[in-house]
Amino acid sequence: MCRQDETREAELRAKIQQLQEQLARVQTENASLSAKLSQQRWEVDQRLLDIEMHICGASSGNSSAADDRESFI
Numbered sequence: 114m115c116r117q118d119e120t121r122e123a124e125l126r127a128k129i130q131q132l133q134e135q136l137a138r139v140q141t142e143n144a145s146l147s148a149k150l151s152q153q154r155w156e157v158d159q160r161l162l163d164i165e166m167h168i169c170g171a172s173s174g175n176s177s178a179a180d181d182r183e184s185f186i
Contacts, residue, residue, distance in 0.1 A: 114122075
């Protein structure tokens with residue numbers, strides 16, 4: 114193998130190593146962001162449930178108050 118080929122091979126190996134390290138970092142970041150997204154989705158779902166319960170509670174409370182007024186009359 115000539116000197117030029119050895120140099121080129123070393124450059125390619127270094128580039129491959131660099132890309133493998135970059136891939137590992139991106140995969141780690143992806144896993145972290147995925148976990149964060151899952152947590153945020155759960156929090157949004159919980160908040161929506163709280164809002165639904167509040168709305169349903171307010172709606173049933175309003176109809177009960179209306180029924181009370183009608184029975185009073």
